Amino acid sequence: MWNWQPLGHGVETLFLVTPLTWWINFGVHIYQYKGFQIDAGPLRTLRYTSRAEALFITHTHEDHAGGASRLSLPIFTGKEAAYLLQNPPPLPLYRRLVWGTVKPVPAQAAERVGSFFLVPTPGHSPEHVIVYDEETGVVFGGDLFLSVKANLASPGFNVQALIHSLKKVIELAPRRFFCAHAGAVEEPVKALKAKVDFLELTRDQALLLKRKGLRPSEIRDRLFGGESAWALLSGGIMSRLRFVYALLDES
Numbered sequence: 001m002w003n004w005q006p007l008g009h010g011v012e013t014l015f016l017v018t019p020l021t022w023w024i025n026f027g028v029h030i031y032q033y034k035g036f037q038i039d040a041g042p043l044r045t046l047r048y049t050s051r052a053e054a055l056f057i058t059h060t061h062e063d064h065a066g067g068a069s070r071l072s073l074p075i076f077t078g079k080e081a082a083y084l085l086q087n088p089p090p091l092p093l094y095r096r097l098v099w100g101t102v103k104p105v106p107a108q109a110a111e112r113v114g115s116f117f118l119v120p121t122p123g124h125s126p127e128h129v130i131v132y133d134e135e136t137g138v139v140f141g142g143d144l145f146l147s148v149k150a151n152l153a154s155p156g157f158n159v160q161a162l163i164h165s166l167k168k169v170i171e172l173a174p175r176r177f178f179c180a181h182a183g184a185v186e187e188p189v190k191a192l193k194a195k196v197d198f199l200e201l202t203r204d205q206a207l208l209l210k211r212k213g214l215r216p217s218e219i220r221d222r223l224f225g226g227e228s229a230w231a232l233l234s235g236g237i238m239s240r241l242r243f244v245y246a247l248l249d250e251s
């Protein structure tokens, strides 16, 4: 389980879970490619070895960045993420318990490292970047995609920014796309376009229901059939209600 799995085309992955997430098989994929590692995984996970010589961090959520403090690799990320990695804000108890904390680490802001571009893609979180290899068209998408119909939002989530970022990545025409939660995404351009369509359609429906006088919780129930179990599990940090507020631009 803790061995790197080859995915073809020189990409390897590890799927990392924590003592509190393994039973629902919820974890995060980290990747190795061309001597780089993409994301570090959480701190509260088993130790693994990395053959990489440097680390890219897509964003500073604890399931992606927490493990960076024990890797002692040079870290490259976007400008905002570099600041946050050096000055991590305190995390709510739930997030510390589930994934572990994020300790300060030195990180370098970069737009380009070798053939890799770190492309700002805010939306899931403001500091999010994807890693794009211009030589091969391989993209490591962090939490940009997740799934076409992902409808959970956490603090910092912004629908308009996400739509804009998805369109930016579609323009890059990625040949292969590796998501931190979904793994390898088949036909990435088609999948990313489907997500844009879902977000635009759902936003229009939410705004229409608002004009009809429905409250955000009623809009959530109408669009998604109620709240997700994650809202309870996360103490309200991740929820569909927050997603609806983002659709209405009221977050």
Ligand SMILES: [Zn+2]
Pocket (backbone or CB within 6 Å): 059, 061, 124, 125, 143
């Ligand atoms: Zn995230």
